[in-house]
Amino acid sequence: MEKERYLRELSKCVRCGSCKAFCPTYDEDKTEAMGARGRLVLLWGLSEGLLKPSRILNDRIFSCILCGACSGLCPPGVDIQEVIYHGRSLLRRSDAKRRSLRFLTKFYTKRPELSFRLLRMAQYILPHLLKKGTLHFLPELPEVSLKNEGRVFTISKKKGRVAVFTGCTVNFLYPHLGRTLINILQRLDYEVILPAGEVCCGVPLRTLGLEEKAIELAKKNLGIFSRLNVEAILSLCPTCTYALKVEYPKLIGKGLERAMDISSFLIDKLSTSHFSLLTSHFKSATYHDPCHLSYGLGVKREPREIIKNIGIDLIETEEQRCCGFGGIFSLSYREISEGLLEKRIKDLKKTGAETIITACPGCMMQLSRGAKDTPVLHLIETIEETCFSSNK
Numbered sequence: 001m002e003k004e005r006y007l008r009e010l011s012k013c014v015r016c017g018s019c020k021a022f023c024p025t026y027d028e029d030k031t032e033a034m035g036a037r038g039r040l041v042l043l044w045g046l047s048e049g050l051l052k053p054s055r056i057l058n059d060r061i062f063s064c065i066l067c068g069a070c071s072g073l074c075p076p077g078v079d080i081q082e083v084i085y086h087g088r089s090l091l092r093r094s095d096a097k098r099r100s101l102r103f104l105t106k107f108y109t110k111r112p113e114l115s116f117r118l119l120r121m122a123q124y125i126l127p128h129l130l131k132k133g134t135l136h137f138l139p140e141l142p143e144v145s146l147k148n149e150g151r152v153f154t155i156s157k158k159k160g161r162v163a164v165f166t167g168c169t170v171n172f173l174y175p176h177l178g179r180t181l182i183n184i185l186q187r188l189d190y191e192v193i194l195p196a197g198e199v200c201c202g203v204p205l206r207t208l209g210l211e212e213k214a215i216e217l218a219k220k221n222l223g224i225f226s227r228l229n230v231e232a233i234l235s236l237c238p239t240c241t242y243a244l245k246v247e248y249p250k251l252i253g254k255g256l257e258r259a260m261d262i263s264s265f266l267i268d269k270l271s272t273s274h275f276s277l278l279t280s281h282f283k284s285a286t287y288h289d290p291c292h293l294s295y296g297l298g299v300k301r302e303p304r305e306i307i308k309n310i311g312i313d314l315i316e317t318e319e320q321r322c323c324g325f326g327g328i329f330s331l332s333y334r335e336i337s338e339g340l341l342e343k344r345i346k347d348l349k350k351t352g353a354e355t356i357i358t359a360c361p362g363c364m365m366q367l368s369r370g371a372k373d374t375p376v377l378h379l380i381e382t383i384e385e386t387c388f389s390s391n392k
């Protein structure tokens with residue numbers, strides 16, 4: 001965001017406070033500076049020279065989860081997330097607290113394969129230390145990632161072609177989700193392309209104020225994916241989809257319009273002949289809305305419809321709430337993240353559903369830690385288990 005636009009957005013705020021209604025950090029902390037309005041006032045004070053960067057001010061700005069729950073509620077339409085991103089890029093040099101996180105994130109985005117191998121080694125050699133440390137939420141890492149080079153999954157009689165934007169979480173932590181998606185797409189007669197050269201979507205770098213590094217990655221992904229002759233670019237991670245489709249145009253002037261969440265793509269491809277609960281171990285489920293999918297991309301109906309069409313009894317929670325993951329957020333603000341997780345688990349368990357379904361690998365990781373005895377599944381696993389079992 002250029003400086004003029006940043007100042008224009010800041011001056012649009014009329015301080016009405018509507019943005020606080022569903023703000024998870026405000027809900028957890030109950031202080032003004034932990035909500036969108038408070039954060040915008042702080043950034044405005046900074047731009048006017050009335051405030052200076054400090055540990056507390058930085059903490060308030062970096063504690064936003066960037067969930068997007070506030071954006072649609074703002075009457076003058078302040079682009080709150082972009083303002084926060086820009087504010088962070090201005091503050092990052094004074095933000096000592098996250099210096100090591102910046103270093104590690106930059107290293108990871110440059111050498112993802114090596115980072116994955118090092119992390120696997122650490123998990124093997126020092127499992128207890130890792131469980132107690134910043135990366136306490138990590139599941140057991142798989143032996144191999146989904147891809148480290150480009151691949152095309154061809155089929156004899158194809159109906160169409162799609163590309164998959166793997167995303168880091170699926171590639172390194174949950175490769176089985178990626179394989180499941182590819183399998184389902186092939187069963188639906190789609191040729192699937194996993195192009196070589198995909199890099200991190202850039203969101204972790206942006207959240208730490210490293211805009212120029214995120215721009216480099218965004219340009220790489222845009223170059224690779226915009227050249228492909230495909231019907232859609234699918235991702236199992238709503239944060240990646242949101243970045244490619246909505247954030248890239250603001251960051252580099254052009255995005256990937258064909259980027260799409262899997263439920264939006266599959267909703268009219270899964271015909272009734274695919275639906276039957278032949279192998280499902282559960283009959284009821286509740287659904288957790290990932291923030292970037294629901295607030296960001298406006299996708300709420302499609303995953304619910306798929307679950308219901310499968311024949312699962314969908315029991316809704318009384319309210320929608322962030323699970324408290326937020327990627328880098330949960331590393332920096334463990335206490336708030338745990339508080340939000342506890343509340344969300346309470347909501348979900350109150351439904352009495354046998355299973356929790358969500359559509360984001362990050363939410364899955366977070367909810368699995370809290371749900372304990374209740375299984376947490378990604379929507380794609382539910383589809384695989386119930387629609388494409390070996391009995392079909």
Ligand code: SF4
Pocket residue numbers: 019022023024025026034035036039063064065066067068069070071080081
């Ligand atoms: S993006 Fe989410 S956490 Fe940040 S101010 Fe808005 S509602 Fe609050």
Ligand code: SF4
Pocket residue numbers: 012013014015016017018019020036037040073074075076077078080
């Ligand atoms: S809803 Fe918009 S105008 Fe109102 S306080 Fe929040 S950011 Fe400002």
